[in-house]
Amino acid sequence: MNILLWHVHGSWTTAFVQGPHTYLVPVTPSRDPDGLGRARTFSWPASVREVTPEELRDTEVDLVLMQRPHELELAERWLGGRRPGRDVPAVYLEHNAPDGDVPLTRHPFADRSDLTLIHVTHFNRLFWDSGDTRTEVIEHGIVDPGHRYTGRxxxxxxxxxxxxxxxxxxxxxxxxxxxxxxxxxxxxxxxxxxxxxxxxxxxxxxxxxxxxxxxxxxxxxxxxxxxxxxxxxxxxxxxxxxxxxxxxxxxxxxxxxxxxxxxxxxxxxxxxxxxxxxxxxxxxxxxxxxxxxxxxxxxxxxxxxxxxxxxxxxxxxxxxx
CATH class of the missing domain: 3.40.50.2000 (Glycogen Phosphorylase B;)
Known part of the structure; x- marks a missing residue:
């Protein structure tokens, strides 16, 4: 699969891109938060490709993995009008616990029938109000750094x-x-x-x-x-x-x-x-x-x-x- 995702969380993405797919990471000339490209201080495999918004317009994308609410609009615009969740399969990954009025916090992607909302912990799923959106929990995975403890x-x-x-x-x-x-x-x-x-x-x-x-x-x-x-x-x-x-x-x-x-x-x-x-x-x-x-x-x-x-x-x- 060609999977479109942004470089939002270096450690999490380092684990995710160890899979068997091609990972398309947007990059812009200014390398702003919406186009940082691939990580520079993490070890990522060659299957991670930097792509510009212009290149994405004509690139086949099999899945969009969104991690911030505004990426829905960005993806549709950069994919030439293809809508995540409708024209292209999509999931939304929520990294964070809710903030504000916690027991009543509605998730920005609550009540969506066109995508799956993934939480990284069971605690997060419990505390977010996700409405009728299909939710899953996929707990973190770690690229094992080895037993290096000395505690000296x-x-x-x-x-x-x-x-x-x-x-x-x-x-x-x-x-x-x-x-x-x-x-x-x-x-x-x-x-x-x-x-x-x-x-x-x-x-x-x-x-x-x-x-x-x-x-x-x-x-x-x-x-x-x-x-x-x-x-x-x-x-x-x-x-x-x-x-x-x-x-x-x-x-x-x-x-x-x-x-x-x-x-x-x-x-x-x-x-x-x-x-x-x-x-x-x-x-x-x-x-x-x-x-x-x-x-x-x-x-x-x-x-x-x-x-x-x-x-x-x-x-x-x-x-x-």
């Missing part, structure tokens, strides 16, 4: 993009107290100057934005993975940390309680409990390594790439029938 650095790894702007959503306000229990290394975009914004010393809160390959190496050197997120979809960085063999210390919110089983770390809605586990891992590296090994086995079993691609193959085949 008595520090916590945190991965979050734009922590200051996202604030309470990502638990940024909890970091100062948690940094008293364990020094933090915060990785992600727009993390520069985070320590000063939180009133912490650079030793207690370091930050860096690394390419994925370097990020995995750096994460695996830290003693444990800290996930202080209150409200978001299930972070792929959490699942990558588990694949690396890292134990998890996380708020028991959204889908995390499903993803991290007993023995793979500590989940709690009490930051003081998380801080206690952080101190335990710092002083008991063998316990951290043992919990991390269990985390890896759990992640391989539930979020393996083979299952992920098989689930997508089934749904895409059904969408085209």
């Amino acid at each position: 650095l008595a520090r916590a790894a945190v991965v979050v993009n734009d922590p200051v702007r996202r604030g309470r959503h990502t638990g940024t306000d909890l970091l100062p107290a948690l940094a008293e229990a364990a020094p933090l290394d915060v990785f992600g975009m727009a993390t520069e100057g985070l320590a000063a914004r939180l009133g912490l010393t650079e030793e207690r809160c370091r930050s860096a934005d690394l390419p994925q390959a370097e990020l995995h190496r750096a994460m695996a050197e830290r003693r444990f993975y800290l996930h202080p997120v209150r409200w978001t979809s299930l972070g792929l960085s959490l699942l990558e940390a588990m694949h690396l063999g890292m134990p998890v210390v996380a708020l028991a919110t959204t889908e995390v309680a499903e993803a991290v089983p007993p023995g793979a770390g500590t989940l709690s809605t009490r930051p003081d409990v998380l801080a206690r586990t952080a101190r335990h891992y710092l002083h008991e590296p063998e316990a951290a390594a043992a919990d991390g090994a269990r985390a890896r086995q759990a992640a391989l079993g539930r979020y393996g790439l083979k299952r992920f691609l098989a689930d997508w193959e089934r749904v895409m085949t059904e969408a085209r029938s």
